Amino acid sequence: MESWAGHEVPRLPGRGEPLALYDSARQGVHPSEPADAGSMYVCGITPYDATHLGHAATMITFDLVQRMWRDAGRPVRYVQNVTDIDDPLLERAARDGEDWVVLAMRETALFREDMEALRIIPPEHYVGAVESIPDIADKVEVLLKDGAAYRLDDGTGDVYFDISATPRFGYESNLTREQMLEIFPERGGDPDRAGKRDPLDPLLWRGARDGEPSWPGGELGPGRPGWHIECAVIALNLLGDRIDVQGGGNDLLFPHHEASAAHAERLTGQAPFAEHYVHAGMIGLDGEKMSKSRGNLVFVSRLRADKVDPMAIRLALISGHYRSDRTWTDDLLTAAYERLDRWRRAAAAPAGPSGAELLAEVRARLADDLDTPGALAAADRWAEATLAGATDDPDAPALFANTVDALLGIRL
Ligand code: 5CA
Ligand code: ZN
Numbered sequence: 001m002e003s004w005a006g007h008e009v010p011r012l013p014g015r016g017e018p019l020a021l022y023d024s025a026r027q028g029v030h031p032s033e034p035a036d037a038g039s040m041y042v043c044g045i046t047p048y049d050a051t052h053l054g055h056a057a058t059m060i061t062f063d064l065v066q067r068m069w070r071d072a073g074r075p076v077r078y079v080q081n082v083t084d085i086d087d088p089l090l091e092r093a094a095r096d097g098e099d100w101v102v103l104a105m106r107e108t109a110l111f112r113e114d115m116e117a118l119r120i121i122p123p124e125h126y127v128g129a130v131e132s133i134p135d136i137a138d139k140v141e142v143l144l145k146d147g148a149a150y151r152l153d154d155g156t157g158d159v160y161f162d163i164s165a166t167p168r169f170g171y172e173s174n175l176t177r178e179q180m181l182e183i184f185p186e187r188g189g190d191p192d193r194a195g196k197r198d199p200l201d202p203l204l205w206r207g208a209r210d211g212e213p214s215w216p217g218g219e220l221g222p223g224r225p226g227w228h229i230e231c232a233v234i235a236l237n238l239l240g241d242r243i244d245v246q247g248g249g250n251d252l253l254f255p256h257h258e259a260s261a262a263h264a265e266r267l268t269g270q271a272p273f274a275e276h277y278v279h280a281g282m283i284g285l286d287g288e289k290m291s292k293s294r295g296n297l298v299f300v301s302r303l304r305a306d307k308v309d310p311m312a313i314r315l316a317l318i319s320g321h322y323r324s325d326r327t328w329t330d331d332l333l334t335a336a337y338e339r340l341d342r343w344r345r346a347a348a349a350p351a352g353p354s355g356a357e358l359l360a361e362v363r364a365r366l367a368d369d370l371d372t373p374g375a376l377a378a379a380d381r382w383a384e385a386t387l388a389g390a391t392d393d394p395d396a397p398a399l400f401a402n403t404v405d406a407l408l409g410i411r412l
Pocket of ligand 2: 231
């Protein structure tokens with residue numbers, strides 16, 4: 001499907017630093033130095049209640065990865081999906097008496113607008129689950145034939161993945177089986193479904209039901225894809241057997257990314273599927289995770305309609321570290337406006353302290369697992385000295401503006 005429009009990213013002098021990122025599987029910060037192009041798959045929206053600030057924060061996080069790789073001279077291959085068919089989307093459409101296709105199209109269009117406003121560099125491929133159904137059905141068939149999947153014998157046509165088909169199940173999330181069993185039903189899993197070999201086996205293909213949309217599945221029979229196989233197949237098809245970064249919010253640590261990795265690894269015979277499994281923290285409101293089910297959502301489009309500067313939204317969201325769960329408050333936005341104002345005045349100054357040093361510092365902070373609070377502090381120090389009248393470097397204000405534009409996505 002259509003992605004969104006990109007924008008010019010200024011080129012910075014010299015070469016950026018190699019990026020190190022926290023990998024959930026290895027539970028540590030490790031270099032992410034793709035030999036050639038950096039490949040990244042990010043789990044995108046299920047198109048309803050978009051774009052809330054949690055979605056925005058996660059998309060900004062992976063936008064920073066892309067910016068760092070580019071700055072280090074690497075081309076980037078970036079794929080993002082839209083889960084434009086799944087139970088939660090159908091449930092929301094039914095609740096509101098709306099056609100699910102119309103709901104998905106409208107919300108995806110809104111998401112694209114918000115991404116553009118937030119200056120998120122678009123993915124090379126923006127791919128819907130629906131358009132991927134033939135490919136997904138093919139891969140489910142392969143798993144069935146390979147003995148890694150099984151069909152329930154209750155006449156539904158539902159197909160499940162057998163988690164014992166991979167010896168590594170659990171390596172990505174590092175959760176105990178007890179923890180997995182607790183989380184699984186909270187995140188779309190069905191541990192109590194009769195006929196499954198293991199309660200944690202994830203759904204690969206849901207056989208057609210009356211009143212539900214379905215697609216021809218070849219030998220599988222009509223139905224629609226499960227959630228995890230969607231992301232595994234889209235990533236494999238467009239990025240190859242092994243990717244550098246599998247990204248999303250930390251609500252996807254389990255079962256989504258664990259199961260996607262298991263599917264991909266069984267299909268390719270190669271492990272790990274991703275070099276880095278990178279998870280952004282949850283954005284909350286009033287102490288609770290911002291989520292569709294809780295309904296405590298702040299929308300980017302609502303803020304934009306209220307004439308809030310998207311750059312202030314972006315700056316507010318990156319003022320905390322991407323990995324920490326954090327709370328959205330009006331104070332955060334006020335502080336972001338004050339910072340933007342100081343930065344804009346400093347960028348318009350005739351001179352400032354060394355621009356090269358500022359650039360090196362911002363690069364170094366971001367290269368260390370996207371330390372945005374550290375990068376913002378460095379920019380603040382430079383702006384403060386500039387506003388206090390430092391005159392060392394007449395080229396520094398322009399370089400400062402280009403640095404925060406190229407690396408942080410903040411256009412002054
Ligand atoms: N379509 C699936 C992924 S394949 C999905 O999780 N959709 S979503 O609309 O629920 O979320 C879209 C992206 O935003 C995911 O990467 C998810 O992890 C992330 N996300 C959802 N809620 C939050 C939140 N409160 N804070 C930060 N990120 C969030
Ligand atoms: Zn996904």
